[in-house]
Amino acid sequence: MPKEWENTITRYHIVEENLVGCTREQIKNYNLLTAVLVGLGKPDGENYDGVLKMLGALFSGENIITEKKRILEQDFDIPMTETLERRLSEMSNLSQGFEERGMKRGFEKGRVEGLTEGRIESTISTIRSLMGSMGWTMEQTMDAMQLPAADRPKYEEMLKLQQVRTFTENDIPNGSWQHEILTTSIGDIALVTRKP
Numbered sequence: 105m106p107k108e109w110e111n112t113i114t115r116y117h118i119v120e121e122n123l124v125g126c127t128r129e130q131i132k133n134y135n136l137l138t139a140v141l142v143g144l145g146k147p148d149g150e151n152y153d154g155v156l157k158m159l160g161a162l163f164s165g166e167n168i169i170t171e172k173k174r175i176l177e178q179d180f181d182i183p184m185t186e187t188l189e190r191r192l193s194e195m196s197n198l199s200q201g202f203e204e205r206g207m208k209r210g211f212e213k214g215r216v217e218g219l220t221e222g223r224i225e226s227t228i229s230t231i232r233s234l235m236g237s238m239g240w241t242m243e244q245t246m247d248a249m250q251l252p253a254a255d256r257p258k259y260e261e262m263l264k265l266q267q268v269r270t271f272t273e274n275d276i277p278n279g280s281w282q283h284e285i286l287t288t289s290i291g292d293i294a295l296v297t298r299k300p
Contacts, residue, residue, distance in 0.1 A: 105143055105145075109141075109143035110143055110144070110145025110146065110149050111143065111144070111145035111146075111149045111150060111151040111152050111156050111160075112141075112142075112143040112145075112151065113140065113141070113142050113143070113155070113156070114140070114141045114143075115138060115139070115140050115141075116138065116139040116140075116141070117135060117137070117138040117139075118134055118135050118136070118137055118138075119135070120134060142156075142159060144156065144159060144160045144163060144164075145160070147160065157175070157179065158175070158176070158179075158180055161175040161176070162176075162192075162195055163195070169189075169192055169193055172192055173189065173192065176188075176192075224258075224259075224262070227249075227251070227259060228259060228262055228263060230249065231245050231246065231249065231259060231263060232263070234248065234249070242260060242263065246259065
């Protein structure tokens, strides 16, 4: 959730607006939908009091049940009954379930993205290796690897980005600075700046 939405309550509702002419309808006939967005935030944030504090305490996965009970009893004068205690426990389990599902989805997404990135890096490494050891062009290498034509531009671009050379002052003869553009056999570009 964006920081500016934390500890906020925003209501959205339908209103009548005459664009042409002037007519009036009873509100009860058109204002049948109201949406309220509650943005919970951290206890140290602005507006963290009243109903936002109570909801934050109830739905936070960080607060243990005893802390939730304390906040409800001391800050909101809500006496703890057996029923309320049982419902607090259920809500804690619910918020913990939401958190666990969110973490699981995040891990799965990260795993898929990591595997995809690993395959791409492996393919790029293989292309580079074959080009170097066999003396092939990028096109010859991709042909030999039987890479789909649709994927080739992506690998070409990545190879170009990764092949940009960096130079230090020690790489430049006589410590002189001038501008040169270097290209390699696979089309990458490096700008070398030398002292004049």
